[in-house]
Amino acid sequence: MTVSHYVTGFILSLALTLMAYYVAVYHPTHSLVLLILVVLAITQLAVQLLYFLHLGEEVGPKLKQLSFWFMATSLIIIVVGSVWIMSNLNERMMHFSPQEKTEYMLREYDKGF
Amino acid sequence: MSSVAETPEQKHLLSKTTIGFWLYLMTDCLLFATLFATFAVLRGATAGGPDGAEIYEMPVVLAETIILLTSSFTCGMALLGMMAKNTKQVLWSLVATFLLGLAFVVIEVAEFAKLIAEGHGPQASAFLSAFFTLVGTHGLHVSVGLLWLIIIGVLIWKRGLTSKLTRSLTLFALFWHFLDLIWIFVFTVVYLMGVVV
Numbered sequence: 001m002t003v004s005h006y007v008t009g010f011i012l013s014l015a016l017t018l019m020a021y022y023v024a025v026y027h028p029t030h031s032l033v034l035l036i037l038v039v040l041a042i043t044q045l046a047v048q049l050l051y052f053l054h055l056g057e058e059v060g061p062k063l064k065q066l067s068f069w070f071m072a073t074s075l076i077i078i079v080v081g082s083v084w085i086m087s088n089l090n091e092r093m094m095h096f097s098p099q100e101k102t103e104y105m106l107r108e109y110d111k112g113f
Numbered sequence: 114m115s116s117v118a119e120t121p122e123q124k125h126l127l128s129k130t131t132i133g134f135w136l137y138l139m140t141d142c143l144l145f146a147t148l149f150a151t152f153a154v155l156r157g158a159t160a161g162g163p164d165g166a167e168i169y170e171m172p173v174v175l176a177e178t179i180i181l182l183t184s185s186f187t188c189g190m191a192l193l194g195m196m197a198k199n200t201k202q203v204l205w206s207l208v209a210t211f212l213l214g215l216a217f218v219v220i221e222v223a224e225f226a227k228l229i230a231e232g233h234g235p236q237a238s239a240f241l242s243a244f245f246t247l248v249g250t251h252g253l254h255v256s257v258g259l260l261w262l263i264i265i266g267v268l269i270w271k272r273g274l275t276s277k278l279t280r281s282l283t284l285f286a287l288f289w290h291f292l293d294l295i296w297i298f299v300f301t302v303v304y305l306m307g308v309v310v
Contacts, residue, residue, distance in 0.1 A: 010183075017297070017300070021175050033309050041297060052185060053287065053290050053291065060128075068139065071143060075142065075143060079150045082154055
């Protein structure tokens with residue numbers, strides 16, 4: 001860990017932040033904007049993990065890395081799973097009126113699991 | 114981290130406490146993951162109220178982001194000062210970190226107060242509930258971090274860089290960098306994607 005290490009991390013983070021801000025605020029309708037934002041955020045994640053949180057500098061058993069990757073896997077399952085299931089449900093049910101929704105739920109309930 | 118501790122026993126203790134604290138950060142990350150998932154699901158559920166693009170003040174949010182990034186950097190400087198056994202550098206860096214962190218919290222509270230005054234409080238829609246919960250939980254973490262920072266700063270000022278305080282400061286730096294990282298995702302997912310979608 002040296003000063004130049006932190007300065008590099010800081011400048012990279014700042015540049016990535018400004019780039020993401022520029023893209024989202026000045027070109028919000030561009031077709032690739034979401035993809036660009038995701039790529040910039042993941043790059044920023046890598047920069048901060050390496051330069052600020054010093055992941056990967058461990059010696060001996062790599063417990064930090066192990067727990068990090070376990071957390072990352074759980075995180076992806078939680079976030080992607082929730083969004084996937086809920087948007088699917090939304091798609092299937094949103095064209096119903098509230099009355100139809102109740103009837104549908106009761107019908108499904110009667111079927112049992 | 115290894116250059117901090119002097120004896121092998123201290124080194125061992127430091128790496129052990131760091132692992133324990135790191136595990137806490139990982140579970141905290143999962144807490145934020147559930148809040149992010151909730152927000153992603155509810156972002157469109159505005160109940161006829163405003164969506165993100167209508168209520169976010171992007172220049173203010175950019176300022177918050179730069180302030181928090183800079184505070185992460187000054188926190189790193191405190192850590193470097195600690196390794197060089199330079200108590201003065203540690204204290205000044207901590208003061209800078211504190212002021213920047215405080216500025217961040219003040220801006221965020223002002224943003225919340227303004228939204229609530231305009232009738233866009235957390236009770237207005239599922240989107241706003243999710244927004245206040247996610248951003249507020251991060252703000253709460255930063256506030257707790259500031260409290261911790263005051264305690265560490267005062268103790269270092271009174272007692273100097275003892276091995277116990279060295280350990281606390283190492284863990285605090287991890288916590289602070291972690292909050293900065295979470296904010297990057299709040300910034301991207303809540304604010305930037307909010308103006309785009």
